[in-house]
Amino acid sequence: MHKYLAELIGTFWLVFGGCGSAILAAAFPELGIGFTGVALAFGLTVLTGAYALGHISGGHFNPAVSVGLWFGGRFDAKDLIPYIISQLIGATLAALVLYLIVQGQAGFTGTGGFASNGFGDLSPGKYSMTSALIIEVVLTAFFLIIILGSTDKRAPAGFAPIAIGLALTLIHLISIPVTNTSVNPARSTGVAFFADTAALSQLWLFWVAPIFGAMIGALIYRMLAPQPD
Numbered sequence: 001m002h003k004y005l006a007e008l009i010g011t012f013w014l015v016f017g018g019c020g021s022a023i024l025a026a027a028f029p030e031l032g033i034g035f036t037g038v039a040l041a042f043g044l045t046v047l048t049g050a051y052a053l054g055h056i057s058g059g060h061f062n063p064a065v066s067v068g069l070w071f072g073g074r075f076d077a078k079d080l081i082p083y084i085i086s087q088l089i090g091a092t093l094a095a096l097v098l099y100l101i102v103q104g105q106a107g108f109t110g111t112g113g114f115a116s117n118g119f120g121d122l123s124p125g126k127y128s129m130t131s132a133l134i135i136e137v138v139l140t141a142f143f144l145i146i147i148l149g150s151t152d153k154r155a156p157a158g159f160a161p162i163a164i165g166l167a168l169t170l171i172h173l174i175s176i177p178v179t180n181t182s183v184n185p186a187r188s189t190g191v192a193f194f195a196d197t198a199a200l201s202q203l204w205l206f207w208v209a210p211i212f213g214a215m216i217g218a219l220i221y222r223m224l225a226p227q228p229d
Contacts, residue, residue: 007060122202
């Protein structure tokens with residue numbers, strides 16, 4: 001159970017740190033951290049979480065990553081569903097804690113978008129469903145290529161969390177205006193439960209696209225760098 005608990009805690013940290021920065025600090029009057037700060041926050045949660053918990057569970061913190069690693073031959077199928085359940089619980093608990101915090105602000109009138117993901121009217125830049133689908137697939141594919149490459153036994157040891165954290169930062173810098181950046185179905189699900197929008201009705205895309213993208217990324221890496229006999 002230790003590895004499942006590590007996945008729960010790590011995903012909690014990712015959502016609390018990343019989404020929390022977007023909800024509490026991104027547009028704070030005059031001192032807001034903006035898109036760049038939010039992107040960095042997401043990257044830092046993965047970097048620190050992977051160093052702290054990666055030796056216990058592998059530091060997935062993301063159902064798409066778990067599926068991609070399984071598809072790439074790096075993860076046992078028997079752990080796939082327990083990992084995804086643990087990640088969903090962690091993400092939802094983090095969203096709940098953030099919800100309890102924001103209610104304490106003077107003049108609270110609702111959660112608004114609550115850092116949820118979306119397309120069309122729910123996209124920060126009003127991008128279409130097609131745009132959202134393409135960018136989530138492409139970015140998750142590259143995320144898996146980076147994860148598989150940096151954790152390969154042939155790669156320099158000890159640096160994988162840095163590469164993965166910086167990759168997630170870059171992913172957010174690219175795609176926050178399009179979808180508010182998912183590449184992580186658990187992250188999308190947890191906050192969607194508390195958003196005052198129709199985020200739940202669009203949640204399907206933020207499961208389908210990242211998982212499909214992760215499988216593409218895993219397939220590409222397997223072709224690029226086949227495991228030695």
